[in-house]
Amino acid sequence: MMTKLERYLGERGAWAEAEIKRQLKGGLAGRGAAIAFLEPAPALLRRAMGYSLLAGGKRLRPVLVMAAAECCGLAPRRVIKAACALEMIHTYSLIHDDLPAMDDDDLRRGRPTSHKVFGEAVAILAGDGLLTWAFELAAENAADLGLSGKGASELIRVIAAGAGARGMVGGQTADISAEGWPDSKLRDGRAKKALGLIRYIHAHKTAALITASLEAGAVLAQTSASRRGALREYGYRVGVAFQVADDVLDVVGDKKKLGKRGSDADNLKLTYPRLYGIEPSERIARGLADRAKKALSCFGPAADPLRELADYVVTRDR
Amino acid sequence: MMTKLERYLGERGAWAEAEIKRQLKGGLAGRGAAIAFLEPAPALLRRAMGYSLLAGGKRLRPVLVMAAAECCGLAPRRVIKAACALEMIHTYSLIHDDLPAMDDDDLRRGRPTSHKVFGEAVAILAGDGLLTWAFELAAENAADLGLSGKGASELIRVIAAGAGARGMVGGQTADISAEGWPDSKLRDGRAKKALGLIRYIHAHKTAALITASLEAGAVLAQTSASRRGALREYGYRVGVAFQVADDVLDVVGDKKKLGKRGSDADNLKLTYPRLYGIEPSERIARGLADRAKKALSCFGPAADPLRELADYVVTRDR
Numbered sequence: 001m002m003t004k005l006e007r008y009l010g011e012r013g014a015w016a017e018a019e020i021k022r023q024l025k026g027g028l029a030g031r032g033a034a035i036a037f038l039e040p041a042p043a044l045l046r047r048a049m050g051y052s053l054l055a056g057g058k059r060l061r062p063v064l065v066m067a068a069a070e071c072c073g074l075a076p077r078r079v080i081k082a083a084c085a086l087e088m089i090h091t092y093s094l095i096h097d098d099l100p101a102m103d104d105d106d107l108r109r110g111r112p113t114s115h116k117v118f119g120e121a122v123a124i125l126a127g128d129g130l131l132t133w134a135f136e137l138a139a140e141n142a143a144d145l146g147l148s149g150k151g152a153s154e155l156i157r158v159i160a161a162g163a164g165a166r167g168m169v170g171g172q173t174a175d176i177s178a179e180g181w182p183d184s185k186l187r188d189g190r191a192k193k194a195l196g197l198i199r200y201i202h203a204h205k206t207a208a209l210i211t212a213s214l215e216a217g218a219v220l221a222q223t224s225a226s227r228r229g230a231l232r233e234y235g236y237r238v239g240v241a242f243q244v245a246d247d248v249l250d251v252v253g254d255k256k257k258l259g260k261r262g263s264d265a266d267n268l269k270l271t272y273p274r275l276y277g278i279e280p281s282e283r284i285a286r287g288l289a290d291r292a293k294k295a296l297s298c299f300g301p302a303a304d305p306l307r308e309l310a311d312y313v314v315t316r317d318r
Numbered sequence: 319m320m321t322k323l324e325r326y327l328g329e330r331g332a333w334a335e336a337e338i339k340r341q342l343k344g345g346l347a348g349r350g351a352a353i354a355f356l357e358p359a360p361a362l363l364r365r366a367m368g369y370s371l372l373a374g375g376k377r378l379r380p381v382l383v384m385a386a387a388e389c390c391g392l393a394p395r396r397v398i399k400a401a402c403a404l405e406m407i408h409t410y411s412l413i414h415d416d417l418p419a420m421d422d423d424d425l426r427r428g429r430p431t432s433h434k435v436f437g438e439a440v441a442i443l444a445g446d447g448l449l450t451w452a453f454e455l456a457a458e459n460a461a462d463l464g465l466s467g468k469g470a471s472e473l474i475r476v477i478a479a480g481a482g483a484r485g486m487v488g489g490q491t492a493d494i495s496a497e498g499w500p501d502s503k504l505r506d507g508r509a510k511k512a513l514g515l516i517r518y519i520h521a522h523k524t525a526a527l528i529t530a531s532l533e534a535g536a537v538l539a540q541t542s543a544s545r546r547g548a549l550r551e552y553g554y555r556v557g558v559a560f561q562v563a564d565d566v567l568d569v570v571g572d573k574k575k576l577g578k579r580g581s582d583a584d585n586l587k588l589t590y591p592r593l594y595g596i597e598p599s600e601r602i603a604r605g606l607a608d609r610a611k612k613a614l615s616c617f618g619p620a621a622d623p624l625r626e627l628a629d630y631v632v633t634r635d636r
Contacts, residue, residue: 041483045491049483096446101438120419121494124442125487128414128449132482135453136475143471152470153461157454164450165359165367169443173363176439 005308009063012076016062016087017054019080023137024050041129048118048126049133052091055109060242061086061213063309068217068231071296071303079220081141082155085134086213089163092130093209095123097172103267135159138216145220155219162212171204178270191275198270206246207239230298234306237292242313244285247271248278254317285314323626327381330394334380334405335372337398341455342368359447366436366444367451370409373427378560379404379531381627386535386549389614389621397538399459400473403452404531407481410448411527413441415490421585453477456534463538473537480530489522496588509593516588524564525557548616552624555610560631562603565589566596572635603632 002010024046040046062083066076098105098113099120105113115123138159142152161167178197186194214235218228250264251273264271272281289310296303320328342364358364380401384394416423416431417438423431433441456477460470479485496515504512532553536546568582569591582589590599607628614621 041488042491042495044495045483045488092446096442099442101442115419122491124414124417124419125491125494128410128445129483129487131446131449132478132487136478136482139457139471139474139478143468147467149465149467149470150461152467152474153457156457156470156474160450160454160457164454165363165447169447169450170359170363173360173440173443176443177360177362 005305005312008305008308009058009312012063012066013059015066015077015080016059016083019084020053020087023081023084023133024053044118044122045126045129048114048122049129051117052095052108052114052126053088053130055091055111057087057091057109059087061090061209064210064213064235064306065217065220067303067306067309068214069221070217071231071299071306072218072221072223072227073302074217074221078145079141079217081137081144082159082216082220083213085138085141085159086209086216088130088134088137089159089168090209092127092134093163093168093172095127095130099123102172102176131163134163141220147220147222151219151222155216158215158219159212162208162215167204167208167212168206171201171206171208175201175205175269180268181270182268186275194270194275198272198275201270202240202243203236206243207236210239210242211235227298230295233295234292234310237288237295238310238313241285241288241292241310244272244281244288245314245316247273248281248285249317252278282314289314323623323630326623326626327376327630330381330384331377333384333395333398334377334401337402338371338405341399341402341451342371362436362440363444363447366432366440367447369435370413370426370432370444371406371448373409373429375405375409375427377405379408379527382528382531382553382624383535383538385621385624385627386532387539388535389549389617389624390536390539390541390545391620392535392539396463397459397535399455399462400477400534400538401531403456403459403477404527404534406448406452406455407477407486408527410445410452411481411486411490413445413448417441420490420494449481452481459538465538465540469537469540473534476533476537477530480526480533485522485526485530486524489519489524489526493519493523493587498586499588500586504593512588512593516590516593519588520558520561521554524561525554528557528560529553545616548613551613552610552628555606555613556628556631559603559606559610559628562590562599562606563632563634565591566599566603567635570596600632607632 041049065079065083065086069079070076094108095114097103098108099115106116107113113123114126118126135156138155139152142155147155163169174197178201181194184190211232212235214231215228218231247264250271265274272284276284292310293307296306359367380398383397383401383404387397388394412426413432415421416426417433424434425431431441432444436444453474456473457470460473465473481487492515496519499512502508529550530553532549533546536549565582568589582592590602594602610628611625614624
């Protein structure tokens with residue numbers, strides 16, 4: 001039987017999926033094009049972008065954008081474009097992350113990765129196209145809601161900071177630098193440097209974009225600084241919890257449910273399970289989820305889905 | 319001796335370069351960070367981003383942003399952040415374009431390409447980081463100038479449309495698809511399909527971002543639709559002229575001055591020189607530059623640098 005949260009996620013995820021499909025159909029055509037010669041994107045590129053966007057992701061980031069807006073009194077559908085923008089950024093990061101020069105993964109969500117289907121060049125370009133499109137959609141959403149220039153600018157800034165070099169892209173870089181970290185460097189009190197690096201990776205590779213999703217919802221809802229701060233704090237805790245849970249799943253999870261092989265151990269990646277073992281890592285994730293929920297104390301029942309989501313993130317099996 | 323245009327380009331290029339350096343120093347730190355945990359980007363990533371940004375490009379796109387703003391009565395320095403944003407997008411596209419999976423170039427502007435210095439993974443991420451950062455800077459510029467939400471949104475849309483899947487990224491995809499185009503498909507009236515594809519590639523791979531640069535200046539200056547339209551028309555003509563001239567240089571240019579080897583012939587790329595030969599291609603470029611200048615008839619002497627630039631684009635030797 002489906003839990004209340006699963007129904008909620010299913011419903012919101014379906015909204016995001018429908019909007020993504022709508023955008024894929026119309027959004028890459030020259031609709032109201034400022035530049036008359038801009039024709040639709042090449043069919044191959046559109047196929048590649050759609051292939052990864054519609055690969056059946058959890059739609060966690062769009063759901064978070066909508067949930068944050070709702071906490072702040074704005075109807076979730078009003079932020080649907082920004083929600084899709086965050087999913088596009090997430091999707092582009094997966095495409096690039098799977099490339100041979102990066103994690104070199106053949107499978108993602110149980111299907112061949114983008115470069116396996118379309119070749120590396122088109123996979124790189126599909127990622128670039130999705131990232132670029134995301135900012136256009138987010139800006140459109142700000143204009144739809146009548147935000148001021150400062151508000152629209154702040155929305156772009158929050159998303160770019162979370163996604164870019166001092167956010168997710170920075171975290172990816174750190175993650176790659178930390179690959180092949182030898183066991184010898186984890187022994188005899190030498191684990192401290194590794195711990196600092198793990199924390200940086202968690203905060204940036206994963207939590208930055210999740211936090212940006214929540215803040216994007218808050219900025220679009222034009223909420224108070226304190227409510228936005230609460231959502232930021234929640235995002236950070238839940239984001240790190242999500243990554244720790246992910247690293248645990250990479251070791252103990254069912255490969256079929258995950259739709260990918262666990263490759264962290266092979267790549268000697270720096271993770272909590274490797275540093276502390278499975279059970280202590282699960283306790284850390286649990287603690288983070290609890291602190292995430294505490295951050296939401298200024299919100300009433302409107303934040304209940306976010307509270308339940310914090311628990312879900314550390315108990316999910318895929 | 320330097321011509322007036324060369325002095326102009328040198329001065330404006332230096333402004334852009336100084337701002338890029340300022341941004342590289344301060345912009346990737348957590349300055350006024352909405353997300354407190356966002357620390358500076360990893361040093362390696364910052365180095366890679368700076369390496370390509372400061373590789374001595376012509377700074378054509380930033381100059382165009384500033385020149386367009388000036389034509390519309392806004393002081394060029396007021397759009398310096400957006401000018402740098404366009405250069406960041408151009409730079410990211412070069413980094414990704416040089417990757418082994420794409421054009422596989424070892425040299426760019428006389429120096430080893432990003433992936434040769436930093437490895438493929440970091441080169442991909444440096445490109446991603448630059449693209450993301452560009453939108454943040456552009457949005458900041460809109461807020462600095464007090465644009466409305468609609469204005470700020472329009473700026474992001476113009477840049478994203480020019481840079482993304484229905485602009486530059488679409489053009490890159492078409493360019494790659496057209497690689498290895500056999501001579502047999504250019505003979506006996508079979509050149510028509512090739513010509514359509516070449517035109518698509520020119521308009522999107524190159525002209526789209528150049529047009530976006532000019533439109534970005536116009537949007538920031540909050541100018542009239544007709545002036546913006548004139549700048550768009552100019553951008554399209556000059557952009558295509560630029561690419562045709564580039565393809566001619568790839569065949570006849572001095573490799574040392576270009577700082578790269580000519581590789582189009584090896585890759586059987588679709589270009590005007592291949593389809594029509596060198597001299598007819600030069601005539602086409604010349605004609606486009608003339609039509610670009612004609613588009614500026616609604617502007618007075620403020621547009622003179624753009625007029626001279628149109629001539630420069632088709633007579634340059636690097």
